[in-house]
Amino acid sequence: MNTVAPPTGPELLRVENLVKEFPGVVALGGVSFDLHAGEVHVLLGENGAGKSTLIKCLAGVYQPDGGTIVVDGERVHISSAAHAEQLGIATIHQEFNIVPQLSVAENVLLGRPPRRFGMVDRRRMHTLARAALDRVGLDVDLRRPVSTLGVARQQLVEIAKALSLDARVLILDEPTAALTDAEVDRLLELMAELRDKGVGMVFISHHLEEIQRIGDRVTVLRDGQSVGTVPATTGTDELVRMMVGRSIEAQYPRQQPPVGEELLRVENLTSKGHFEDVSLSVRAGEVVGLAGLVGAGRTEVLRAIFGADAYDSGTVTVRGRTVPGHDVHAAIGAGLGLVPEDRKAQGLVLGASVEENLGLAILRSATRAGLVDRARLRDQARTSVKNLRIRTPSTRATVKNLSGGNQQKVVMGKWLAADPAVLLLDEPTRGVDVGAKVEIYQLVNELTASGRGVLLVSSELPEVLGMCDRILVMAQGRLVGELTREEATQDAVMALAVKEVESSRAH
C-alpha cells in the first residue's frame, strides 16, 4: 500500500460538539471532527466509546440531542437513512443491515431495485449486483438467501451494497472484523482507489495495523468525548494510551500451565460436504488452536462437537464419556461450552437483559424444583460485568443497546459463568478493543490454570500464534497439519493452509 498524502481536498463533512444521550448513558458528550475529500479518517476508541453512535447520527439513524453537522459547508439535520444517502453519505454498519430472507442480489440493491415499466427488472438487478460483488471479490449465487452465507460473506455483501451507492462520503464501521487477511487486503486496496477518486471515508477498526496502513488522520474517542486528532502515522503505543488512558504491556499474555488429563477427544468426525475425518484432543491446561482459511470448516467442526449441528460419523468424548451427537443439552451437561462466531444469531437473546443473557448457560443449574434462583443469577451477572468490564448502565439493560464489543463480552461471560471443562471459542475477540482483548486472554489463562481446556478458532493469526500452545491447521474440511508453539509462525501456518487448496486445484 502506498503512503498517504495529507488531506488537501475540500471539506466534505464537519461535526461540532455532537451530543447524544440514551437513558442512563451519555453516548456522545461533545464530539468534533472533520472529513476531507480524498481522506480516510479513522475513529478509534474502546468498546462503548461512542464510535457507532457518532456514525449513526451521520447516517440518519439517530437524531443528535445537540451540536451541529455540516455537509459541504451547509448545516444539516439528517432526518433519515434515505436523507443521508441523498446527501451522498453511504454507511456500512457494524451490525449488518441485511435482510436474511432476501437474496444476495436483492440485498445489494435494497430499497432501490432497478425498475422497468414499474416492475423490478430482475435481469438488470442481477447485472448491477454482480458488478458490485465483483468489486469486493465475492463469487456467490445471486439468488441465494443471504442468511445461508457465513458472517464473512455477509459482510462482503454489506460492503458491496454501500459501494454501489457511489457516495462521496463512505462510512465503514468495523468492516474488517469478520474478514480474513486476504479480504482485508482487498478492501483496503479498494479504499485506496476510492481515496484517489476523492471519496472521503470514515473508518472504524480495532486493528491498529490497518489504521496505519490506510488511515490519514485518527480521531480518538474516549467516554463519548473526542480526545484528539493525530496523524495515522502516530505510534501504536501512543494511540493505545490516548484510547485507554494507559499503556498495554503484553498483547498476548499467554502463560502455559502444566498439561493434565485429556478432557476432549474427537475421533474421525465427518460431516459430508463440510469436513472429513477430524481427530483431535484437548488436555487440561491447554489452548489448542484451529487455524485455516475461511471456509476450511473450522466453525463447522466446533458446532458439530458442541452438538449444534449433526454429523455423519465419528465420536466426541468429554472426560472419557461419549457425548451423543446433535444434542446441545447433552454437550453442556458433559462440560462443553461454545462462544459462537455469529453473536447476533446464535450467541445472544438481543431483546433480553444483560443479566438474563449472562444467566442463560447456568439457568439449569440455577433452577431448583422449577424455581429460578434469581439472586444467584444477579450475583453471577454482577461478577461477569465486573470481570469482563462490560460497559452497561445496569445488569438489567437490554443487550441490544450495548455496543458491539460489549455484546461480544456478554457472550463470553455467559460461558465463563457456566464453567465448562472445555470451552470452544470461535472468533472470541472479534470487535473487541485492544485493552479488552488482553482481558479476555487473561481469562483464558485463568481457565487453563484451573485445569480447563480451550479450543480456539480465530482468523487473526497473531492471536492464534500468541495464545495457543498447539496449532492444528485445517484446509478444505481436513486437518492437514499440527504445529507446536515453537514451530508455529505465520508462514508455517499459511503454507499448510494453502498447500491443500493448491494441490486440489491442480487435480
Ligand SMILES: Nc1ncnc2c1ncn2[C@@H]1O[C@H](COP(=O)(O)OP(=O)(O)OP(=O)(O)O)[C@@H](O)[C@H]1O
Ligand atoms: N440505542 C441505544 N440505547 C441505549 N444505549 C445505547 C444505544 N446505543 C448505544 N448505546 C450506548 O452508548 C454507548 C456508546 O455505544 P457505541 O455503540 O457508540 O460504542 P462503540 O464505540 O461503537 O463501541 P464498540 O467498539 O463496542 O462497537 C454505549 O455505552 C452503549 O451501551
Ligand SMILES: [Mg+2]
Ligand atoms: Mg461500535
